[in-house]
Amino acid sequence: MAKIVDLQNKRTPLGIRLCNPLNIERTGIEWHGLTPIQKHKRFCEFHTLEYGWRAAVINICITYRQRGWDTIEKIISHWAPQSENNTKKYIQYVCNKTGILPDKQLASYKTNRQQYFDVLTAMACYEQGPEWINAIVKDRLVKAFDHLM
Numbered sequence: 357m358a359k360i361v362d363l364q365n366k367r368t369p370l371g372i373r374l375c376n377p378l379n380i381e382r383t384g385i386e387w388h389g390l391t392p393i394q395k396h397k398r399f400c401e402f403h404t405l406e407y408g409w410r411a412a413v414i415n416i417c418i419t420y421r422q423r424g425w426d427t428i429e430k431i432i433s434h435w436a437p438q439s440e441n442n443t444k445k446y447i448q449y450v451c452n453k454t455g456i457l458p459d460k461q462l463a464s465y466k467t468n469r470q471q472y473f474d475v476l477t478a479m480a481c482y483e484q485g486p487e488w489i490n491a492i493v494k495d496r497l498v499k500a501f502d503h504l505m
Contacts, residue, residue, distance in 0.1 A: 369484040375402040377480040377493060378412040378435075387411040405493055409476070409500035417465035417472050417504075428475060429458040435479070446482055453478035469501055 371379045380387075380400045389407025390400060402408040416431055425431050432447045451458050454474045465472040476497060481489045 369488055370396070370399065371408075371480075371484045372405075372488050372493070374399055374408070375405045376400050376408040376411075377405065377484055377489070377497075378408070378416075378476070379483050380408070380411050380415065385411075405496035406499045406503075409497045410503060412476060413465070413472070413497075413500050413504060416476065421462075421464065426462050427459050428454070428456055428462075431475070432479070446479075449482045450475060450478040453481065465501070473497060473501070 371377050374396060375389075376399055381398055382394060382396075382400050387400060387402070387407065388410060389402045389404060391403055394401050400408070400411065402411070416435070420426070420431055420434065425434050428450050429447055432450060433443055436443055436446050438444075447458050450456075454471075456462070456471070456475070462468070462471055462475070473494075477489060477494060480493070
C-alpha cells in the first residue's frame with residue numbers, strides 16, 4: 357500500500373522530503389528548481405518532486421548515456437558505488453523490478469521513455485522504499501520527461 361507523501365513528516369524518507377527521489381548529491385550544479393537555501397549537507401533539495409525527477413532524468417538519461425553508462429549495471433555502479441552501497445543488491449533489485457537484464461543496453465529515452473521510466477521508478481523504490489513511490493510521485497516523473505521532450 358502506497359503511503360501518503362507528507363514532506364514535513366520526519367518519518368517520510370529524506371529523499372521524498374527533499375523532493376529528490378534518487379538522492380542526488382550536491383555537487384555545485386545549479387539544477388533548475390533547487391531551493392535557495394540547501395538545508396541538507398549532502399543531498400540537493402528541490403522545490404518540487406518534478407524538479408528532483410528532472411535532475412535525475414538529465415543525469416541518467418542524458419549525461420550517463422553520453423558517457424556510455426547505458427545499462428542498469430553501469431548506471432547503478434556509478435550512481436551507487438560499492439564503496440558506499442551494496443551495488444550488486446541494488447542492480448539485482450532494479451533488474452527484478454524492470455525485467456531488464458543488468459548488461460542490456462538501454463535505448464535512448466527519446467525512443468523508449470517507458471524503459472527509463474521503469475528504471476528510474478525502480479531506483480527510487482530502492483532509494484526511498486517502494487511504499488513511498490506512489491501514483492503522485494510517478495506522475496511527477498512523467499511531467500519531468502514531458503518538459504525535456
